[in-house]
Amino acid sequence: AQSVTQLGSHVSVSEGALVLLRCNYSSSVPPYLFWYVQYPNQGLQLLLKYTTGATLVKGINGFEAEFKKSETSFHLTKPSAHMSDAAEYFCAVRDTYNNNDMRFGAGTRLTVKP
């Protein structure tokens, strides 16, 4: 079964700085990979997803992630943090053969300092 590890439960950056949220996955079959964001008192919202094809995926709000098979990673980045980016971010993996089984990481809380 697949699994996800998010390194760092809490990341703090200054406004305008690079955002890097780390995600490593484990899967015995080619994975589908997702990043979700959760703002306070809200559900999860899809930021971006990787299925096949181009390994650099662009999402909403200026975020992007790169699938690196050799490193089993799918790190999320944004060149310049904005105060509104403060939220909790979840990486998720689903294998290509079992639609039922989406596994989420424990989440990374991003704080943006003025």
Add this chain to the structure above:
Amino acid sequence: ETGVTQTPRHLVMGMTNKKSLKCEQHLGHNAMYWYKQSAKKPLELMFVYSLEERVENNSVPSRFSPECPNSSHLFLHLHTLQPEDSALYLCASSQDLRGRRPYEQYFGPGTRLTVT
């Protein structure tokens, strides 16, 4: 209404109460999910319904009982809960689970449940 809605948004119940959580999706999806979100833990998948049939039950205690009367509505019936059941309960929906297309899940805002 758009997207996935959940009611109530907050619920406080005693251990002997019976209550129900409601989820409704307005996206034309035919798969629905219940997740439990506890502090500092990954989301836990509880139940999955596809075309109104339960396809997954991840060893959830029987004090949680799901119901999916049609593809737009999902309920979670609660009875004799324990304090450790306090959490945010999230509902999600997606396109048909059949096949291998990478349909993402759309989440509701959740119900914050406190068991006293």
